[in-house]
Amino acid sequence: MKHVFCGLLTLLLGGAATAQTTTKTYSGTSDIFINPERGFSVDRIAYHAGEALNLSDMQSTRTAGYSWVRRIYNLQDFRSAAISQAYLDMVAADFGTARAAGIKLIVRFTYNWDTGADASKSRILGHIDQLKNVLQANADAIAYVEAGFIGRWGEWHDSTNGLDNTTDRGDILKRLLGAVPASRMVALRYPNHKKQIFNNYNALTPSEAFNQTDRARVGCHNDYFLSDIADGGTFTYGDDQAATRENERAFLSQDNRYVVQGGESGEDRPEFSSCSKSVAELRRMRYSQLNAYWHNTLLARWQTEGCMDEVKRSLGYRFRLTTATLANSVATGATFTASIKVKNDGWASCYNSRGVEVILRNKSTGAKLVASGGALGGSKDPRFWLGGEEHTLSVSYTVPAGTATGQYEVLLNLPDPQSSLRTRPEYAIRLANSNAWEGSTGYNKLGHEVTITAGSTGTAAVADGTYTLTARHSGKRLDVQGNSSAxxxxxxxxxxxxSSAQRWVVRSVGDGYYTLTHEGTTKCLDVDGGKLDNGVEVWQYEANGLDPQKWKIEPTSDGYYKLTSKASGKCLDVYGGPAATADYDNVVQWEYVGGTNQQWKLDLVSSSSARQATASATLSKGTELLAYPNPSPDGQATLRLSAQKAQTATVQVFTPQGRPAGRFAVPVTAGSTDFALPAGLAPGLYRVQTTLDGKVRRLTLKVE
Structure with a gap:
């Protein structure tokens, strides 16, 4: 049975502007400017406790154009002892200093700097365990960690303790990966070690990228770049090993699509380090970082031959707006749409996660509407914006009822997702466009204004209540198999x-999204696993407040609506297309093309007050715990505690590891009580638990 394939209704960039939209073309710039987690870096080495980073020095470093510092910790005083508390305190203080200065740190631990011994395996593992807490607490100030610890300079060769073998290297690397925050990568000196440790000689695939497995978190730092035919042993030596070296380089180029690559050069050797050869190799290997002072002879050649500015511009990512098509006006309660194209002129992509927001800002008041998460579609993860590629970001954002009318300017924000840095412009990405950067906020101006007008009703598209949903093409209803509550x-x-198998309690959760709960149960209409693909099954699942259970309900024509998943941007669809009219035809998610099998009539069965009695049937007669927004974009969320009688509820928040993250005594009245969680939760999943009317209630809160 042929399915009607469909695409999200967005505006095509190549088309001419209509009265409803404007298509803009943007000018790039060749300016050299600072951006987070990319470019040249400088070193600062601590040999002993008491040699903490200096705030003034770090501020001057940023002013000089460096967004990061490679911080090397020489543990020579602790080869035979635990790291002292004074030294650990210095490391913790350094992260605070970096944060205050608006920079990040590349971190390496070693037991010598050129000459001297390293430490035993047991000592190294113990030191990693000691460092774990301070590293975990400072993910926001860490760009990435170099593997360190073993051998000269911590570069994994010439170990004085016999650690130059795959078993010991693997044990140390995996212990370090467990100590470093899961959102951060570890860079190895030699790419062949990654293959050997994980017994996998294939480059990472897109489906493996950024999944926080150990292998997906291991990159490379080449600390003898362009020094000879094998980059000082980074690749295999031997006049007869040219094919092997080419295979190794090919692996590294592909693997580095999704992991960090940094390093420093060797001495200048014209046969390897001319501008033409250097730039070609930097581009192929997707470099994000280089040492600004090593080696000075090679860097001088780049200056003399004229490619230094290209290197400064191209290390890491360099995102540039090319074109955008944007709505000229939108009414409250209606949808603002845009399609924005961004090209990466740099050599690498982002390797750490990055927020993406399209902001509408009131020109008179400065009030902001923020489109993020499920309001964005297309290519919305900058980690996949590879060097040389152009990607399209689509926007479909419902302007909330009650929004002030007027002129709003459109901006693109790429903030650091860490809650401590999210609003700091030093950590936002600047686009390589003329007259776009707004340094006071970290926003990029799209040079477009949209007029927001009052909607015809000023109310949500659908009022809260209990409904049946009828497919336009078949006249059949959305139905739960066997009226199951499983x-x-x-x-x-x-x-x-x-039957109640066809009754759905529709409830607004804000920002134009709704949950649909099977009447008489606590099971919500849910996308299997929050998957993004066409054809993924839609089923019912216990209410959890996550995006796969949130649906945007928007009118199409003649009283019908489309329902779009916040998690995927795909719509509720009867599988098989308009010809699928039989009972038992499955309901899935699919891209929207206006098929009648994707349009639903909502018939009100009972109002919001009647719904309240049925939606909570299995929640102890009205006892429930909800959170909104969920996911929370900034670590702030409001809990709604519903109870039959007045009481004081103890609300507990736990990290994914089960550690307490907050405990609050909340006075609850009979009915519903809202409680705002304090800000400051880092991105991740949290378990929220309380007891209401003698019943334990739990939910999962996602912080983005």
Whole structure:
């Protein structure tokens, strides 16, 4: 049975502007400017406790154009002892200093600097365990960590303790990966060590990228770049090993699509380090970082031959707006749409996660509307914006009812996702466009204004209540198999009847999104695993407040609506296309093309007050715990505690590891009480638990 394939309704960039939209073309710039987590870096070495970073020095470093410092910790005083508390305190203080100065740190621990011994394996593992807490607490100030610890300079060769073998290297690397925050990468000196340790000689694939497995978190730092045919042993030596070296370089180029590559050069050797050869190799290996002072002879050649400015511009990412098509006006309660193209002129992509927001800012008041998460579609993860590629970001954002009318300027914000840095412009990405950067906020101006007008009703598209949903093409209703109350029960279309299997409690959760709860249960209409693909099954699942259970309900024509998943941007669809009219035809998610199998009529069965009595049937007669927004974009969320009688509830928040993250005594009245969680939760999943009317209630809160 042929399915009607469909694409999200967005405006095509190549088309001419209409009265409803404007298509803009943007000018790039060749300016050299600072951006986070990329470019040249400088070194600062601590040999002993008491040699903490100096704030004035770090501020001057940033002013000089460096967004990061490679911080090397020489543990020579602790080869045979635990790291002292004074030294650990210095490391912790350094992260605070870096944060205050608006920079990040590349971190390496070693037991010598050129000459001297390293430490035993057991000592190294113990030191990593000691460092774990301070590293975990400072993910926001870490760009990445170099593997260190073993051998001369911590570069994994010439170990004085016999650690130059795959078993010991693997044990140390995996212990370090467990100590470093899961959101951060570890860079190895030699790419062949990664293959050997993980017994996997394949480069990372897109599906493996950024999944926080150990292998996906291991990059490379080449500390003898362009020194000879093998980069000082980075690749295999031997006049007869040219094919092997080429295979090794090919692996590294592909692997580095999704992991960090940094390093420093060797001495100038014209046969290897001319500008033409250097730039070609830097581009192929997707370099994000180089040492600004080593080696001075090679760097001088780049200056003399004229490619230094190109290197400064191209290390890491360099994102540039090319074109955008944007709506000229939108009414409250309606959808603002845009399609924005960004090209990466740099050699690498982002390797750490990055926020993406399209902001509408009131020109009179400065009030902001922020489109993020499910309001964005297309290519919305900058980590996949590879060097030389152009990507399209689509926007479909419902302007909330009650928004002040007027002129709003459109901006693109690429903030650091860490809550401590999210609003700091030093950590936002600047685009390589003329007259776009707004340094006071870290926003990039799109040079466009949109007029927001009052909607015809000023109300949500659908009022809260209990509804049946009827597919336009078949006249069959959205139905739960066997009226089941089980998780993962199948949802399909079925002939209309009076059972609660076809009744859905629709409830607004803000920003134009709704949950649909199977009447008489706590099971919500849910996308299997929050997957993004066409054809993914839609089922029912226990309410959890996450995006796969949030649906945007928007009118199409003649009283019908489309329902779009916040998690995927795909719409509620009867599988098989308009010809699929039989009972039991499955309901899935699919891109929207206006097919009648993707349009639904919502018929009100009972109002919001009636819904309240049924939606909570299994929640102890009205006892429930909800959170909104969920996911929370900034670590702030409001809990809604519903109870039958007045009481004081103890709300506990736990990290994914089960550690307490907050405990609050909340006075609860009979009915619903809202409680705002304090800001400051770092990105991740949290378990929230309380007891209401003697019943334990839990939910999962996601912080982005």
């Amino acid at each position: 998780d993962k029960a199948q949802v399909w279309q079925y002939t209309a009847n009076t």
